[in-house]
Amino acid sequence: MIKISKKQDCSGCHACSNVCPVNCIAMIEDKEGFLYPEVDSTKCINCSLCENVCPIVNNKERVNETVSYACINKNETIRFESSSGGVFSLLAESIINSGGTVFGAAFDHEFKLKHSYTDKIEDLAKFRGSKYLQSKIGDTYKQAKEFLDKGITVLFSGTPCQISGLVSYLRKEYDNLICLDIICHGVPSPKVFKMYRSELEKKYGENTKRISFRDKHYGWKLFSVSLLFNNNIEYRENLTQDIYMKGFLHNLYLRPSCYDCKSKTLNRLSDITIADFWGIENIAAELDDDKGTSLVLINSDKGKVIFEELQNKMVVKQVECEEAIKYNSAAIKSVPINTNRDRFFKELDFYPCEISKLINKYTKTSFAKKVYQKIRGILLKIKKIILK
Ligand SMILES: Cc1cc2nc3c(=O)[nH]c(=O)nc-3n(C[C@H](O)[C@H](O)[C@H](O)COP(=O)(O)OP(=O)(O)OC[C@H]3O[C@@H](n4cnc5c(N)ncnc54)[C@H](O)[C@@H]3O)c2cc1C
Structure with missing residues (x-):
């Protein structure tokens, strides 16, 4: 056992x-x-x-001949609601229009993140947008299998480890299954997220009505976290100012397995991988308007077929895979563990102040580090000028 x-x-x-x-x-x-x-x-x-069926005990890999693209969904409304270029929605709509079912991560009424499914286009909004905490799979692998066995096409979206889990669980290939994963930095603790949300609800005096981790109000690159409360007051802070994002990007409260992720490879088990096209301004500047561009990796023939059907709904440019992931090391490399992680979790239940103060305590940049970063920045600028 x-x-x-x-x-x-x-x-x-x-x-x-x-x-x-x-x-x-x-x-x-x-x-x-x-x-x-x-x-x-x-x-x-x-x-x-x-x-x-444990994907970590039996680590499976495939040898992929990955082809990469920069993509933008031509539907500006959907693109605005999506984290990057809105490619997930295009894929999901196409599956539903051909009678299939789509699985993804959505918040329930208590803002717990769970996987679920839908066969209705109007329900796809709940899956749209990245949610920076681990989603609970629940019984969705069993549910997906039931659809697959009935011959219904399934698009299952999730983190690479969730796709590895599904493929391992199924133990056989299904022609009617399309696996879609993301390039994943790592998944934060749902408990920390709950504490962060509760602190904001206390501060703003009402429960949460809506959350977006990737609000594009100030642009895609400098995205914001926004929470709308039942009293219609909105909290919005960009990724450098929001304390939850700060802890996430400092790798303070990711799942332990994320620091040694077995699914970080280009030889993924998914048919298609989607991500933010960080660095697009250096690779295909014509596809960069700071409204969101997706990086799409096509990993299999099945992925190629469905992707090609969407061409007229996107602005697309093929790019070199190596170049494309240069700015997105999370595609192939786990992030390093924060040396304060253990201390943070030891104090979590006993810290006398709000969670924001605890996160701040362990993500603060020391004076010496700030000076070092400043000097390094100046030296890099001088080097650039000399090399010109
Ligand atoms: C925890 C996390 C870490 C990420 N790290 C990176 C990264 O390091 N580099 C990078 O380029 N991109 C990363 N992404 C992916 C990126 O943010 C976008 O999700 C991706 O570019 C797809 O964008 P889109 O515009 O096509 O569609 P969107 O509508 O934004 O994508 C929605 C899709 O993401 C799925 N999803 C949302 N939240 C979760 C979750 N918590 N668990 C599982 N599935 C989820 C939904 O089910 C749906 O399939 C991360 C996403 C998450 C959730």
Whole structure:
């Protein structure tokens, strides 16, 4: 039976709990707010299926001949609501229009992030936009299998580890399955997110009505986090000012497995990978209007077919894959662990002040570091001038 001895060795994908024939595996939240499998040994029949489908125990890779594109959805409204160029929505609409079902990450009424599915175009808004916390897979692998077995086309979107989990769980190839993953920096703790949201709700005096982690009000590159409360007051801070984003980008509260992610490779199990096209201004400046450009990696023939059907709905330019991921190291490399991570989580439940102060405590740039960064910046500018 599955036993997690090192937290880094579990991505929380839920493949084990979905496959268990006697439902004896529950996903239980740990002190940091991440889910891990716990087996009820009194019910376990020792079938070993849980270990056999664990994507970390049985790390699968494919050899892909990835082709990369810079893309923009021509529908400006959808593009504005999306994190980057709005390619997810184009793919999802195409699947639904041909009678298929789309799985993705959406907030429920309590702002818990869960995977679910829809076959309605008007429901796709709930999946749109990146949510910077780990989404709970729940029973969605089982649900996807039911659709697949009935011959219904499924587009399953998620983080690369969630796609590895799904592929492992299914244990057979389905022609009617399209897997879509993202380039993923890492997933933050849902518990930390809840504490951050509660602090803002207290400050603004009302519950949250809407959240966007990728508000483009001030542009795509300097995106903002915005929360709209029930009293219609809106909080909006850009990624350098918002404290939750600061902790996220300092890698302070990612899932332990994210620091040694087994799915960071170009040989992914997904058919298509979508991401922000960071660095687009250096590669295809004509596709950069600071409203959002997607990087799309086509990893399989299935991915190629569906992508080609969308050509007239996008502005597209093929780019060199190596160039394209130069500015997006999260495609192939895990982020380093923040050396204050353990201290942060030890204090989380006991810290006498708000969570923002605790995050600030462990992400503050020291005076010495600020001076070092300033001098380094000046030296780099001088070097650039000399090289010209
Ligand atoms: C936690 C996280 C980290 C990311 N890190 C990077 C990065 O380092 N570099 C980079 O280029 N891009 C990263 N992205 C991806 C990027 O932000 C966009 O999601 C991607 O470019 C797709 O944008 P879009 O405009 O096509 O569609 P959007 O409408 O923005 O994309 C929505 C899609 O993202 C899925 N999604 C949203 N939140 C989650 C979640 N928490 N878990 C699983 N799936 C989710 C939805 O189900 C849907 O499929 C990250 C996304 C997330 C959620």
